[in-house]
Amino acid sequence: MRNKLTVALFCLLLFAGTVSGVLLPDREYSGNEKRMLKQFPKFSAAELFSGRFGSGLETYLADQFPARDQWVTVSTVAERILGKKEKGGVYFCADGYLIEVWTQYEKKQLEDNLAAVKKLSDAAVQSGISLKIMPVPTAACVLADTLPAYAPNADQRAVIETIRNAGLNVVDVTDALMSHRDEQLFYKTDHHWTSVGAYYAYAEWMRSRGKTPAPLAEWTREALCNDFRGTTYMKTGDPFAAYDTIEAYYRKPAHYVDYNGGYYVTNTIYERSFLDGSNQYGVFLNSNQATTVVSGDGEGRLLILKDSYANTFAQFVIDDFEETHLIDMRFFRGSLQKYIEQNRITEILVLYNVPNLTSDTDLARVSR
């Protein structure tokens, strides 16, 4: 009896996988993984003899296996039970935080980037424009105490020190963020900071300019969505991951916003169509654009050279200036010097998170 049951179970498991795999239709796209799934490999003698058909078939079977997403979940759960502390370059941290692993960086790339920013800074000072740089420490630094015990973690404060030593005017927001650690400064399931985190950095920046920041309560708070699961969730596929809330803070709901030199003009910095898609953080300033200009009622024209961390930050500054320009060097082609002259920029802020400052390969073009 025991043996007959064993035979039956084994064959059931084996053939159930095979038969359902054949009968169920193939999927083209995985919503969970945001990628096209492998289709049945092309069959020909050449493909077969090169071994490409064989390896293609293995990938096809894995991608198209019935209930693939659930199988992935099963393995993730098993890994968690077995005590695994990271997956896909993300640490499983205390309080449900999924934090990107960042253990080392290219010193050369950082030096190149800093040299370029220094050159830009010197040129700006000569034209009477002030330039500040804000290297934002990520969750791995600010929430380091939530990381697994002894987890490798590069020293972001040391990077900020290097930047200061390069002779740049640094706005160090580390302590400001650290002192508000018990508030939600970072998303639990995404590598970005929240609007609240960006606010404390804004306050620090205002103080560095000799101004008193208005309290956060002066802004209107709106929850844009509360089912956000971002990049670090996707990298782990952790079924136990929390859902984050994306919050907007604004003084007035409408602004004149111009993307890429009139290519797309709209009346709000919140591009709500992103909330239905998979890149919900893109709701801030239409994800990442080469150039963005937001008009406000303040004075002066601010230029932010930035990565995506600035997109939440911008909410707080746009009303303080006549114009806020945001340039993403990854997409901006052209001479920055000319742009600064043509738009009569009065102040520059370089805002990147620390890992990006050490790895971005487009930042070096700012001195052109």
Added chain:
Amino acid sequence: MVFSGLTFLFCFLPATLLIYFAAPRRVKNGVLFLMSLLFYAWGEPVYIVLMIFSTILDYTCGRLVERYLGTRKQKLGLILSLCGNLGLLLFFKYADFLIGSVNAVFGTQIAKFGLPLPIGISFYTFQTMSYTIDVYRGDVKAQRNIITFGAYVSLFPQLIAGPIVRYRDVARQLEERSHTADAFADGARRFVTGLAKKVLLANNIGLLWSAISKTPAAELSLAGAWLGVFAFAFQIYFDFSGYSDMAIGLGRMFGFTFPENFNYPFISKSATEFWRRWHISLGQWFRDYVYIPLGGNRRGLKRQLRNIAIVWLLTGLWHGASFNFLLWGAWYGLLLILERCFLLRAFSRLPGIFRHPLSYLYTFLALSVSWPLFAFEHVSDGFAYLRIMFGGCYTLVDDVTLYRLFSCLPLLILCAVGSTPLPAKVLAKLRKYLYEGPAHPYPTPSMPAPSANAFPMDAIPRSAGKCRPFLCGILTTAELGGMALMMTLSVAYLISGSYNPFLYFRF
């Protein structure tokens, strides 16, 4: 194709089982032959020619040897077979190594062939040679049916990673074998255990080893190096023995009984014992076809030590064509020679309370030294690693090592327990208790010892006595549940191996 892949599990195996069991008895070997060729062709289609060549060569040589047995020409077939098989092996596995060595020594610039190694060539050439030699020695009759012989040579369960099945082990089964539900169930349990050992234990502990082995020697701590050695030893044991379990299990499903290949090597108390428990079929092959023909231990100590040295240098080289494997074999040769000369005797003279701990410690150190030699292709890397293990490092423990240790601790414990006979013994005791009641004051001989390195559940004797239906039912349910769990988890890990989300993550 590999067993631990979705193509095998959900395409090849179901298809083969269906065709094999639907086919009438007399064409079953033909089905096995064809499916095995397909299995082999999957990875390296061109090399299927080698397999067919090897089949025809040894089939012919076997017939030749048998026909001329007792005459002056009897050696003809044997020499032809040895030259053919060793020639194949030399050309495809060792040519580049030899050329490299010649170039290094004489400063010549001979071009290498750069051919990919045909999968399993070390296994099947050894198998086919054993056949011709056994026919020559009169141990077996030559096989007349080339299909049957082809089925033996190409038999897919043990084709690419052993065990090395000698022809005489399966000669009768090739002609006449029974297919029972009991054997199939045994095979299925064994296969699933092997799959779990490979996919769940070996692959995961392998991640730890690959992380540590990639660390530059200057950044490695003493504790880190030792953690790495544990990880590598467990990886290679569960990988290799898992593969052997799958092979033996598949063999059982198709009615074959293959020899065991591993018998809890990590509980050995000497290097000599280790080699009786590790890759047993290879050890047997070298014993029967090299060591004993050279005179074994019957021609005096000097000859015996020479023979040990030859066998273990060859064993080292068999594992791969590079100097680190030669050195690895030499290390074991040295240990075995020392043990033969005095070490084992010295251990046996120690008082009881020291004997076991000391011999375990000695064996542990001996094995620990061997793994880095095996793992690093460049001998200098292996030595650098050994230096760190034995104190030539800057730090004793570093944070990375502690982090790795804590994240792998449950897995390491599973591996440690899984490589001892403990689980099998506990299950056997439990089963025995359920069948026969509380332990008898006097031992009863009704219970066979757990078979060598068998799946824990194999150790359970079938209906040894009165069973208590309810409790036995629970045990059987737990056992089936365990099997389903191992299979499900293995498949889940295989599927999620391609979990590869595309992210706009820097944006």
